[in-house]
Amino acid sequence: MKFRIYRYDPDADARPRMQDYEMEPGHHDRMLLDALQRLKRIDPGLSFRRSCREGVCGSDAMNINGRNGLACIQPLKSLHEPVVLRPLPGFPVIRDLIVDMSQFFAHYHAIRPYLVNDEVPPQRERLQSPEQRERLNGLYECILCACCSGFCPSYWWNPEKFIGPAGLLQAYRFITDSRDKATSERLAFLDDVYRLYRCRSIMNCTEVCPKKLSPSHAIERIRLAMVRDSA
Amino acid sequence: MRLFAGQSAWLVQRLSALVVLFVLLLGVGHLLLGRGGYDAWHALATSAHGAVLIVVGFAALAVHAFIGARDVVLDYVHAPGLRIALLALLGTLLLGVLTRVVLTLAAAGTASPLGGA
Numbered sequence: 636m637k638f639r640i641y642r643y644d645p646d647a648d649a650r651p652r653m654q655d656y657e658m659e660p661g662h663h664d665r666m667l668l669d670a671l672q673r674l675k676r677i678d679p680g681l682s683f684r685r686s687c688r689e690g691v692c693g694s695d696a697m698n699i700n701g702r703n704g705l706a707c708i709q710p711l712k713s714l715h716e717p718v719v720l721r722p723l724p725g726f727p728v729i730r731d732l733i734v735d736m737s738q739f740f741a742h743y744h745a746i747r748p749y750l751v752n753d754e755v756p757p758q759r760e761r762l763q764s765p766e767q768r769e770r771l772n773g774l775y776e777c778i779l780c781a782c783c784s785g786f787c788p789s790y791w792w793n794p795e796k797f798i799g800p801a802g803l804l805q806a807y808r809f810i811t812d813s814r815d816k817a818t819s820e821r822l823a824f825l826d827d828v829y830r831l832y833r834c835r836s837i838m839n840c841t842e843v844c845p846k847k848l849s850p851s852h853a854i855e856r857i858r859l860a861m862v863r864d865s866a
Numbered sequence: 867m868r869l870f871a872g873q874s875a876w877l878v879q880r881l882s883a884l885v886v887l888f889v890l891l892l893g894v895g896h897l898l899l900g901r902g903g904y905d906a907w908h909a910l911a912t913s914a915h916g917a918v919l920i921v922v923g924f925a926a927l928a929v930h931a932f933i934g935a936r937d938v939v940l941d942y943v944h945a946p947g948l949r950i951a952l953l954a955l956l957g958t959l960l961l962g963v964l965t966r967v968v969l970t971l972a973a974a975g976t977a978s979p980l981g982g983a
Contacts, residue, residue, distance in 0.1 A: 792941045826872040
């Protein structure tokens with residue numbers, strides 16, 4: 636199989652380059668991550684993140700043949716050759732396929748990704764009706780891999796100010812949670828020309844989400860919640 | 867709500883789109899009902915309700931265009947000076963177009979042999 640992989644070592648390289656590789660996948664190599672690990676045995680300098688190797692941790696997000704995805708759940712058979720691998724677009728590169736996600740997680744922390752409820756807690760737990768719990772489906776499953784934000788043109792242009800699709804999906808996860816009591820504060824924080832309203836409904840986020848979630852739908856729901864809140 | 871910031875701009879852009887659509891549909895309806903021809907259009911533009919409709923339509927279009935172009939400027943132009951200059955130029959152009967529409971309608975109304983606004 637042929638691969639073209641983005642290589643950049645800031646300590647040694649003046650500028651990034653694309654390196655060609657050719658290798659035969661092993662008998663048990665099913666996913667792109669398997670092939671990458673085999674390539675790393677040939678070239679130990681090749682750097683990428685990985686952890687759970689089953690689409691849960693979100694570590695191995697990268698640009699695969701022009702689309703963001705997770706290497707561990709991308710079947711080798713589905714890929715055109717040469718398989719072109721690049722780091723997530725719009726993110727500063729630390730080395731090869733490893734990107735700096737500091738800004739991405741700063742946005743995540745800014746939306747306060749935890750329940751805010753100052754009421755006296757009940758003895759056992761804060762109960763939800765099945766309908767209230769249903770509203771969290773399609774939101775809580777986000778693994779923060781950044782495939783969506785790394786494929787969003789608005790995030791590319793304003794990464795310091797626009798929260799980005801991943802952060803906004805997480806924001807809506809708490810806005811719609813019946814146990815959270817800070818809905819108005821959360822909406823007021825997002826009511827900003829950059830934080831929420833840089834979204835142009837391009838919907839690349841929904842297109843590439845490896846967990847089949849829809850950040851663009853969540854963003855639309857935030858806008859509607861904001862209209863209701865200000866009415 | 868701050869003017870043209872966050873939610874207010876988003877709402878105004880959608881409401882202005884509805885106004886533009888409404889005015890356009892009225893114009894298309896006018897055409898489809900066979901009330902074409904210079905005299906019919908002149909009478910419509912110089913009548914009080916026609917002139918108000920046209921001005922409201924152009925005003926909504928100007929607001930809609932300003933917010934849309936402002937978003938493009940916010941996306942791509944990051945230098946504060948250039949950004950302010952572009953937005954000022956855009957605002958002046960749109961205001962100029964709107965003023966021209968109002969003046970043209972006012973002149974046509976006063977000069978109209980059919981009466982007018």
